[in-house]
Amino acid sequence: MSQTLKCISPIDGSVFAERETLSREDAFAAAERARAAQAAWAARPLQERIDLVMAGVAKVGEMNDEIVPELAHMMGRPVRFGGEFGGFNERASHMAEIAKEALADIEVGEDETFKRYIKRIPQGVVFVVAPWNYPYMTAINTVAPALIAGNTVVLKHATQTLLVGERMAEAFHAAGVPADVFQNVFLDHDTTSELIAAKAFDFVNFTGSVGGGQAMERAAAGTFTGVGTELGGKDPGYVMEDADIDAAVDTLIDGAMFNSGQCCCGIERIYVHESVYDAFLAKALEIVKGYKLGNPMDPETSIGPMANVRFAKEVREQIAEALQMGAVAQIETFAEDDGGAYLTPQILTNVTHDMRVMRDESFGPVVGIMKVSSDEEAIKLMNDSEFGLTASLWTSDVDRAQRIGDQIETGTVFMNRADYLDPGLCWTGCKNTGRGGGLSVIGYHNLTRPKSYHLKKVTG
The missing domain is CATH 3.40.309.10 (Aldehyde Dehydrogenase; Chain A, domain 2)
Incomplete structure (x- = not known):
């Protein structure tokens, strides 16, 4: 049974936006579509994926005049500061610029007998749970490199910034990223946990509270699904x-x-x-x-x-x-x-x-x-x-x-x-701030898995 998510505007306490959560069946269907679309997306040339992602980023920029007052209504940031597109674009652009080198094969050695190297393989389906405080910049930290690396992405945004995921999905789809490759979803906590526990995702990236991060890890326990977290700070x-x-x-x-x-x-x-x-x-x-x-x-x-x-x-x-x-x-x-x-x-x-x-x-x-x-x-x-x-x-x-x-x-x-x-440095923490690392070359390493090739040549 679906629930209604309501964004209460801090300006005056009114309901600014509301959306129905997906049913359990629809949520699992969305994850299955993401998985079905992943191989074809990963098979596209790297430069094509980069170009599509950056076109999506540019489309978000075209929406900025609407986004800035929308953010003010949803989470209270003054319009005088102009939104988040500068950082949003900077982070995505850097990850696009380093993608070829970061995702390149690691050559270990080749001679007349052996060829050895390590490839970076997409994790598969990446689940991004983004926070409300910098809703565009925190989301793009993972969305851009995940898509560029050949993963499909399912994005769940905070209720306080309910419309951000819709905006991003609309922009990326308009730029040519297939609908099943990048999906925005509205989920309740129980369905989110069920999806993770059922191995619907191959990697989970969560930014939020310590309690939220613990819930993600508990849901993933025993599944061997990677979980990256950025939690509290002082x-x-x-x-x-x-x-x-x-x-x-x-x-x-x-x-x-x-x-x-x-x-x-x-x-x-x-x-x-x-x-x-x-x-x-x-x-x-x-x-x-x-x-x-x-x-x-x-x-x-x-x-x-x-x-x-x-x-x-x-x-x-x-x-x-x-x-x-x-x-x-x-x-x-x-x-x-x-x-x-x-x-x-x-x-x-x-x-x-x-x-x-x-x-x-x-x-x-x-x-x-x-x-x-x-x-x-x-x-x-x-x-x-x-x-x-x-x-x-x-x-x-x-x-x-x-x-x-x-x-x-x-x-x-x-x-x-x-x-x-x-974005050139690894964004990471320790202690109760969580574990993992976003952006930089290390961000790509976390969104892919290593696959080793040890090829013995047939000689006369």
Whole structure:
């Protein structure tokens, strides 16, 4: 029996879109169509697949004037920021550019007796479960390389961004990608688990909560289906005494507050050397006090509502608990804060790791700032987390950043930047952030399997 999925707009709490989930039978039929279409798709020349995927990407770009306000309605990002097409196109383009080399046979050796090599073979049917916070960019991370590598793709998007998968499927189909090669589906949790448990997919890529990732792994248990996950984060920034303070403040505070703090690799805690702490804090407060909280459809709005009232509730609870434990709220409540999805961006000082706001994922516009006296203290605090996605180091000394980076339990080390996904680097995490790797050459390795050839020649 189908269910109705409803996207509740954070702008005013109204139902912005709704769709019926597929029945169990229709869901399995969709997966079977994807499997039936895969061999013919993989048999197409690599350049043809690349061209079709990039044509689909371009079609998404042509929809941008409609997509930007649609995103504002669905998840609250202000229209002034123009959507996600820049990053969407950058990631797909990079994966297209490196595809020939990344998917090339690995030549092991050939002589008059043997020819040996390793091929990269498509996994088959790739299931992509994408999140709402950057719904286009997170989806294309896997959709583009999966299709280019010769897989068929079934995409399930978050209810909060219900229309994104439809947009992508429409664009790719208009560009010539066959309907069964790239499908957007609406599924309930039980049907999703049944499909995975029944080996309907050959690889599952999930971006979302730790609990969601655990559900994916439980569904796949015993099937030997590969599962790649990017889950929670609590990304730290560390500002050293030799840092460019203006640049550090601008980047780290933007990394903490942009998209209302709803970024996978957003900055959630900042450690500042005691010698520059006061200067850093003063500049940070000036920036945040200058934000305009409001309706994301207003071009003057610089910070919109959180995507859902329940997300804002969790952030408010973390802040309230921290204040009860001695933290200091540096930002007075904005007039536009309605106690619901519209939430005052907050900087907390006098925080400790006894507080949830410094341990649990907040995924909202709040950041705690702590004073430290040494690299050793900062490293210990940065590693005091169950998550490990990115860490941002601010210093003029590359060697120092590398030494510190080697000691941080994280997937990516940034120096003098933050909150950016470089498609040339593997996007990966450790600890409860999950396992696997997207983009880069390694992204292609995860979306294919190695197949070895050991060919003995017949000689006279």
